[in-house]
Amino acid sequence: MKPKGPLTPIGDQPTVESQERAWAIAASQGDEDAFAKLVEAYQRPVYNLAYRMLGSTGEAEDAAQETFLRAFTRLHTYDPGRKFSSWILSIGSHYCIDRLRRRRGKTVSMEELMTERWLPDEAPKPEQQMLEGEREALIQNVLQDVAPQYREVLILRYWQDCSYEDIADITDTSVSAVKSRLHRARNALGEALEMREAEQTEQAHQRRRVHGNALSRGF
């Protein structure tokens, strides 16, 4: 499968995109170094996508590797007219959603829950005072609270900085579907955020009560 004509028309500036296309075509013809360059260039976005989709670094690492391996075996299906970033992110997000679907049947152990999820040990503070670590943990938690399809568009919008057109390309839908999905995703995440905040307030009250009782008993 040889490319038709030169990759970049003569006189055209070689852009990052055309460079990536050239790598992808070389890789599909068996050039391992070209594929390694693509992995190098895309490990960060793919790993971050997987981390936010799946919620843990261990799973993200595995998912990122799996994504690249899938990409390698499907290189012959890559359409050079499409952005390479969209193609690889599409493989990554499909893989993550498949993985989440498979996970749904399994039960998560309590131990996993304790390590994967952030448990508040302090009373909530106003948002602007929130420590970076807490904010990070809150983001991870609320992302896991919403449906994978919502999580996916939010990650693509906020982490990958994708346009509506890119998101449509990656998720295999229309731009208008992306708009409404993003709208519903924001609302769902907002609701999850409100629930988390209410929970934290409740827990803080309980702690105060327990703490108060302990003090009054002389501990």
Added chain:
Amino acid sequence: MAMRCHEASERLSLAADGQLAAEELRVLNEHIEGCMACQRTQQRLVSVDALLTSPRTVEPPASMTNQVMDRVRAHKRRRALVLAWSRRAMWLVIIAATAALVAMAFSSAQDLLRSESSVYASLVRSLLAVIQLGGTLARGMQVVGSALVQRMNLAILAMYAALAIAVAAVWMRLVARGPLGAARVRGN
């Protein structure tokens, strides 16, 4: 101008992405000012946007590229192994088929030996034909073997077709009852 709450809510999301024109924003704000439910939605979207804007990214492990490339190479090796074995299996089929063909030719020749007087000529002819066919077959299979990497199923199909044609041709020549064999005998 009246605007439904659902529409307003969707437009709030567009506004968060900077996708609304000034006029559209003005109409939206007008609606929100007079609508408690949409003010709540707006509040919600603002806090979501505040939480997610310029979020932290995580660094992948430094060994990521190497690990991926190791897996890629392992995958390639596995694939090459499968191909090598299927090629071996194909040769086995070819050898078995050729052996069957030769056996068939000899039994036919023996039949001729018993029934006809010009047995020697026909035996030599048929043996020559078998050897010739075997050579052609082997050369053909070599070509097929190298094409196998690309299109395995097609190659196997072609191989069976070639075998079927060869069997038919040999059968016709040896038995000498078909038009080909009969014509040649008479012509010579």
